[in-house]
Amino acid sequence: MDRPMLETIQQSVKHHDQYQIEIKLDYELHADQKTRYQIATYFFVPQSLGITPQTYGKQPFYQDVQSHIRLKTPSLNLREFTEGNRSPLGKIEQLVHQSGWLSDADCHDRIVTQMKLLSAMLKSALREHFFLIERRVAEVQATPHGKAHLLVHTLVDEFLTETGHITQRFRALLADFNLPNVPHAVFTAYTFTDESLSILIEESAVEMVQVVDEYMKKTNQENYKMALSEVTARETKYRKMRGYRSILVEGSDNETYLYRASILKKYASSVLFLNTDVQPDGRYWEQFILSLAAGLAMIFATAVAFYFQYEYGNFTLPFFLALVIGYMFKDRIKEISRIIFSRRLEKYLFDRRITIRTQDGRHRLGVLREKVRFIQESEVPLSVMRARSRDQITDLSNEGRGENIICYTKEIELQIKDQDAVLPGFPEITGINDIMRFDVRHFLNKMAEPVQERFIIRDGELVSLLCQKVYHVNVIARYKTVQPGINKENRHLRLVLNQHGIRRLEQVPRL
Numbered sequence: 001m002d003r004p005m006l007e008t009i010q011q012s013v014k015h016h017d018q019y020q021i022e023i024k025l026d027y028e029l030h031a032d033q034k035t036r037y038q039i040a041t042y043f044f045v046p047q048s049l050g051i052t053p054q055t056y057g058k059q060p061f062y063q064d065v066q067s068h069i070r071l072k073t074p075s076l077n078l079r080e081f082t083e084g085n086r087s088p089l090g091k092i093e094q095l096v097h098q099s100g101w102l103s104d105a106d107c108h109d110r111i112v113t114q115m116k117l118l119s120a121m122l123k124s125a126l127r128e129h130f131f132l133i134e135r136r137v138a139e140v141q142a143t144p145h146g147k148a149h150l151l152v153h154t155l156v157d158e159f160l161t162e163t164g165h166i167t168q169r170f171r172a173l174l175a176d177f178n179l180p181n182v183p184h185a186v187f188t189a190y191t192f193t194d195e196s197l198s199i200l201i202e203e204s205a206v207e208m209v210q211v212v213d214e215y216m217k218k219t220n221q222e223n224y225k226m227a228l229s230e231v232t233a234r235e236t237k238y239r240k241m242r243g244y245r246s247i248l249v250e251g252s253d254n255e256t257y258l259y260r261a262s263i264l265k266k267y268a269s270s271v272l273f274l275n276t277d278v279q280p281d282g283r284y285w286e287q288f289i290l291s292l293a294a295g296l297a298m299i300f301a302t303a304v305a306f307y308f309q310y311e312y313g314n315f316t317l318p319f320f321l322a323l324v325i326g327y328m329f330k331d332r333i334k335e336i337s338r339i340i341f342s343r344r345l346e347k348y349l350f351d352r353r354i355t356i357r358t359q360d361g362r363h364r365l366g367v368l369r370e371k372v373r374f375i376q377e378s379e380v381p382l383s384v385m386r387a388r389s390r391d392q393i394t395d396l397s398n399e400g401r402g403e404n405i406i407c408y409t410k411e412i413e414l415q416i417k418d419q420d421a422v423l424p425g426f427p428e429i430t431g432i433n434d435i436m437r438f439d440v441r442h443f444l445n446k447m448a449e450p451v452q453e454r455f456i457i458r459d460g461e462l463v464s465l466l467c468q469k470v471y472h473v474n475v476i477a478r479y480k481t482v483q484p485g486i487n488k489e490n491r492h493l494r495l496v497l498n499q500h501g502i503r504r505l506e507q508v509p510r511l
Helices: 058-064 088-096 105-141 148-171 184-215 218-242 255-272 283-312 317-345 382-388 392-397
Strands: 010-015 020-028 035-045 065-071 275-280 352-357 364-375 404-414 431-439 451-458 461-468 471-480 489-498 501-508
Touching: 010 501, 020 035, 020 501, 035 382, 058 065, 058 364, 065 255, 065 352, 088 105, 088 148, 105 148, 105 184, 105 255, 148 184, 148 218, 184 218, 184 255, 283 317, 364 431, 382 471, 382 489, 404 431
Parallel strands: none
Antiparallel strands: 010 020, 020 431, 035 404, 035 471, 065 431, 275 352, 352 364, 364 404, 451 461, 471 489, 489 501
């Protein structure tokens, strides 16, 4: 049964680096049911940037888009890591307490999977813990006489207590893995996870100090800062004792720390990544269109030849001229027919088809189709144009010619059947993450100098002022179900760019 679930699409956008934005979409999965979505992203680009179909075709666009598709991280709260039956930590303990696990290759693979899940899920749980603090503070501040520090107090206590329990339980497993007959891959997974957990907890303790500073009473701040300071000192000391090189050192460039932290993050999240097979889409339709166009051209050429042959006979000058004219027009008719048919079917054809499978490639989870094209304003949905809400300044900056509009469309169909067979050992998977990074460097080529000088007069003297020259690229994402006219939503983001890259992102409120 098809079940469109627009309300389950979640989006987050962030500034990844100087030249890239990262758009993360979460698609919800439902057991044994298809979920289908369509996402159209409209880029409204100023004329002055010179981004046109001639200068920025499909190939450069897809080169600028880097996509990763992975399973959504299973969700646990901090307490469930040591108390719940869904915890990877508990599953690791169960596996190593089985008789004969040391000689069971399948058991080794499951242990490594659970190690990676433990690190990835703890990272997610810590992030959700901070989000919960923000929500609780916002709720209390919206209430007269609310006291945010009381709620923050219990959540900081929860962090201190539960992270201590998690590390204590996990580090107790060292005795089970530090044995001569433990496979190297399993012991390596343990040490990588051990180091990763320590880094995560230390970094979270540092972030928690900022929470204490902002939301707790002065009288309680000192005790909590001391407790959090002890956590960071303990974790640093532990990593030194274990010989891990991820140590922050004052006066150093700390290159090794950042490198190892990044690699460990990728190692943990690798368990969630999916196998994607990218293929051109609509190849059969393309061949059909070419065949149809060739057929029409041949009908014209043959009809001309038959007519002149009937009227003037064979081996006559008119018949010879008819053959030449038929040949001249045949190729042009073929090309014009191909263009007309392609434009008519463009709405239904896609550029690429991505088949989403499990890491081993054995199980198909869904299909993502995508296409990109320049469109006219008349082709943009009215609700999107209203969300764009151009003002007179924008029209003047484009000399009244409007903006160049790029439409990037995705259609996603997902289904997971029998999760226990498809993803053995995983907690319940509720969704898939589609992480897209978009590089803006092609947009920077025609920009003016980023800093320009202007003067004002103060007390009869000229005073020099530096002004930032920026350009706005408005990005509006339209989410809707496959059925037209149902459950549509627009979200508006503005990229503020200069010649050096991205200056900032602005979320534009809905009208």
